[in-house]
Amino acid sequence: MIRYIVKRLLSAIPIVLIVGIIAFSLSHLSGGDPARVIVGNDATEEQVEAVRQSMGLDQPVMAQLWTWFVNLLHGDLGYSYIMNMPVSEAISSHILPTLSIAVLGEIIALLIAIPLGVYAAGRHGRAADKAVLGFATLTGSLPSFLSGLLLMILFAMQWRLLPASGYISPSKDFGGYLEHLILPSLAVATLQIAVVTRMTRSSMIDQLGSAYIRTTEAKGLPARGRLWRHAFKNASIPIITVVGQSFGELIAGAIVVETVFNVPGVGQLVVNSILRRDYQMIQGVMIFVAFMFIIVNLLTDVLYAVIDPRIRERSF
Amino acid sequence: MTATPTIIESVKPPTEAPADTANAAAHNADSPLLEVEDLAVSFATVDKKWKTTVEGVSFSVGQGEILGIVGESGCGKSVTSFSIPRLHDERTTRYEGRITFDGRDMLSLDQASLRALRGEDIGFIFQNPMSSLDPLMRIGRQLEETVRVHHKNLAKGEVRSRCIDALKEAGADKPELWMGKYPYQMSGGQLQRVVIAMALVNKPKLLIADEPTTALDVTIQAQLLRVLRSLRDRLGMSIILITHDMGVVAQMCDRVAVMYLGQVVETAPVRELFAHPSHPYTKGLLSATPPLSGPRPERLATIEGSVPQLSEVPDGCRFASRCPFATGECRTGKVAMRQVGQAHSIRCARFREVHDLPFQAAQKKHDAAAAAGADDSTGKEA
Numbered sequence: 001m002i003r004y005i006v007k008r009l010l011s012a013i014p015i016v017l018i019v020g021i022i023a024f025s026l027s028h029l030s031g032g033d034p035a036r037v038i039v040g041n042d043a044t045e046e047q048v049e050a051v052r053q054s055m056g057l058d059q060p061v062m063a064q065l066w067t068w069f070v071n072l073l074h075g076d077l078g079y080s081y082i083m084n085m086p087v088s089e090a091i092s093s094h095i096l097p098t099l100s101i102a103v104l105g106e107i108i109a110l111l112i113a114i115p116l117g118v119y120a121a122g123r124h125g126r127a128a129d130k131a132v133l134g135f136a137t138l139t140g141s142l143p144s145f146l147s148g149l150l151l152m153i154l155f156a157m158q159w160r161l162l163p164a165s166g167y168i169s170p171s172k173d174f175g176g177y178l179e180h181l182i183l184p185s186l187a188v189a190t191l192q193i194a195v196v197t198r199m200t201r202s203s204m205i206d207q208l209g210s211a212y213i214r215t216t217e218a219k220g221l222p223a224r225g226r227l228w229r230h231a232f233k234n235a236s237i238p239i240i241t242v243v244g245q246s247f248g249e250l251i252a253g254a255i256v257v258e259t260v261f262n263v264p265g266v267g268q269l270v271v272n273s274i275l276r277r278d279y280q281m282i283q284g285v286m287i288f289v290a291f292m293f294i295i296v297n298l299l300t301d302v303l304y305a306v307i308d309p310r311i312r313e314r315s316f
Numbered sequence: 317m318t319a320t321p322t323i324i325e326s327v328k329p330p331t332e333a334p335a336d337t338a339n340a341a342a343h344n345a346d347s348p349l350l351e352v353e354d355l356a357v358s359f360a361t362v363d364k365k366w367k368t369t370v371e372g373v374s375f376s377v378g379q380g381e382i383l384g385i386v387g388e389s390g391c392g393k394s395v396t397s398f399s400i401p402r403l404h405d406e407r408t409t410r411y412e413g414r415i416t417f418d419g420r421d422m423l424s425l426d427q428a429s430l431r432a433l434r435g436e437d438i439g440f441i442f443q444n445p446m447s448s449l450d451p452l453m454r455i456g457r458q459l460e461e462t463v464r465v466h467h468k469n470l471a472k473g474e475v476r477s478r479c480i481d482a483l484k485e486a487g488a489d490k491p492e493l494w495m496g497k498y499p500y501q502m503s504g505g506q507l508q509r510v511v512i513a514m515a516l517v518n519k520p521k522l523l524i525a526d527e528p529t530t531a532l533d534v535t536i537q538a539q540l541l542r543v544l545r546s547l548r549d550r551l552g553m554s555i556i557l558i559t560h561d562m563g564v565v566a567q568m569c570d571r572v573a574v575m576y577l578g579q580v581v582e583t584a585p586v587r588e589l590f591a592h593p594s595h596p597y598t599k600g601l602l603s604a605t606p607p608l609s610g611p612r613p614e615r616l617a618t619i620e621g622s623v624p625q626l627s628e629v630p631d632g633c634r635f636a637s638r639c640p641f642a643t644g645e646c647r648t649g650k651v652a653m654r655q656v657g658q659a660h661s662i663r664c665a666r667f668r669e670v671h672d673l674p675f676q677a678a679q680k681k682h683d684a685a686a687a688a689g690a691d692d693s694t695g696k697e698a
Contacts, residue, residue, distance in 0.1 A: 210447065211442060211444060211448050212447060212448055212449055212450045212451070214403065214442065215440075215442060215448045215449065215450075215511070215514070216450070216461075217403060217434070218401065218403060218434055218435060218439075218440035218515075219434065219435035219461070219462045219465065219514065220432065220433070220434035220435035220436060220462075220465055221431075221435075221461065221465055222431060222465070225461075225465070229453075230450050233450075233452050233453075234450070234451065234452055307452065308451075308452060309452065309498045309500070310451070310498070310500050
């Protein structure tokens with residue numbers, strides 16, 4: 001298993017390289033002089049030149065890229081002159097709300113989508129199945145900022161059950177932290193519910209029609225054992241794939257939803273950095289998100305191997 | 317036909333059903349274990365109509381008897397065998413007629429009692445062992461699950477030893493090792509032994525084997541057939557063996573039901589069937605099979621045409637369009653099963669005449685006549 005994980009990690013290196021190059025060239029392609037942005041319009045040409053030198057912007061592009069990568073390998077994502085702090089520090093102070101929303105959103109989505117999908121597959125072609133499909137289409141066509149606003153109107157304004165916006169750190173007040181997370185998490189979960197419900201349903205329909213399920217029927221297994229112990233386990237591989245892939249969308253959704261709910265997460269950090277042309281910060285966040293993707297992909301790969309002995313064996 | 321030297325050379329003369337009734341529990345030993353009377357199976361189509369795929373199917377299986385069901389692909393063998401433990405999707409299937417198993421009326425049983433019978437009193441062996449097992453679960457767990465679902469209070473060790481015994485019974489050479497393997501780590505022949513072990517682990521009264529060797533190569537075929545036969549000989553299980561292979565029928569069965577296009581067209585004890593095949597279809601099948609002994613003919617006969625689609629089932633006799641003996645009377649009205657000998661019936665409108673006529677001669681005449689464009693009169697000449 002260790003070797004399998006190491007292999008997966010090694011295969012992530014080219015991805016980091018490519019994302020790194022793209023992030024790096026972004027700031028160089030997008031025109032405008034980063035040094036000028038930092039010192040402001042009133043500064044003299046000498047001051048700009050000084051900043052340029054201190055940032056290494058006067059050196060050839062390839063040399064800059066090299067330094068940047070070397071720093072990256074040391075865990076140094078760069079220094080934001082605009083926020084006047086290391087990029088990694090800025091990210092770490094903004095990441096918790098974003099991750100909380102994404103993870104809680106995913107949990108809510110899975111808790112709703114998987115039972116729904118399995119149930120619909122069991123009643124394939126009947127009214128209940130069609131109702132589930134309709135529900136999936138509905139949630140799938142609701143953008144998260146819209147569902148966020150709707151939830152806010154219903155739960156915060158009409159029924160006054162939950163706070164409308166804001167964020168409280170878990171170390172300060174854990175109950176308040178959860179209360180503030182529920183609505184944004186539900187908002188990011190809507191799209192995920194649609195994707196996972198559809199995948200669960202179709203994957204389960206596939207499995208329920210397969211020969212080994214007929215065997216379990218001929219053995220006299222009750223329906224529940226067939227459904228979960230046999231069919232769902234086999235159906236779970238494509239479900240995990242789709243969950244892993246759409247986790248990225250979930251983070252993107254979290255970034256939008258943060259703005260709606262006024263949560264100080266990575267989303268706000270990104271939006272502000274873009275507005276201020278803080279290229280160091282943008283680069284740093286891009287690389288960081290790429291790392292998150294890699295980790296999520298690694299997790300899904302490990303889950304495959306845990307579930308399917310054939311995958312386990314092939315990779316050793 | 318797929319009969320090959322390996323099988324044919326090992327053919328033993330079919331034996332009479334042994335009088336072994338050790339397995340007959342509360343049930344009256346004289347009446348058959350399974351009786352299927354006038355079974356019809358219909359499936360719901362997309363536009364919510366019922367399409368009948370199998371009808372007028374009647375046969376019975378006695379204690380310790382091996383019944384063969386033969387016919388070409390698509391003739392309804394599998395549909396029939398799946399109907400006995402009601403394995404078709406209940407929502408889209410309609411059964412008519414009567415299936416009595418061990419004194420119980422199968423078609424009116426509730427789901428719970430059905431589940432209790434499946435895997436316990438009726439074992440089922442499927443056609444393709446490679447896809448019949450859950451790919452993500454060890455063989456051992458899949459076997460143990462079969463025992464545990466019917467015997468909830470059995471100790472762990474006892475469950476395991478029953479599974480190992482069943483694997484041995486099915487001819488596994490290293491049953492303990494097999495228990496820990498996943499299906500993908502085993503060969504097709506090994507997997508079919510596992511499937512057989514799974515079907516017999518609870519010592520069922522009836523074993524239904526749906527083309528158990530079709531997906532496997534010939535040497536393994538012969539071994540597995542020997543396993544099945546020994547189950548009957550030693551444990552007194554009744555077996556329904558579904559096959560398209562007349563060689564397998566001759567080797568294994570006590571009695572035979574020949575099916576064509578969703579109907580049983582002939583039933584007879586196996587010796588009687590091979591000695592006096594009476595239905596034109598059976599005659600055709602047998603003349604298309606290499607003889608078990610004596611010189612081989614240079615060319616085997618074939619039955620012309622192919623099985624029509626179920627949607628285009630003709631009026632009258634279903635075999636008429638391919639039958640060299642067919643006349644006008646064959647093409648109208650339903651044809652019933654009629655007795656032509658001791659425990660021997662056929663479904664043929666011309667059963668009195670056709671009975672003794674050879675198939676190939678009729679086919680030649682039929683072809684000649686067809687060439688002359690006098691299709692309808694051929695039957696009378698024959």
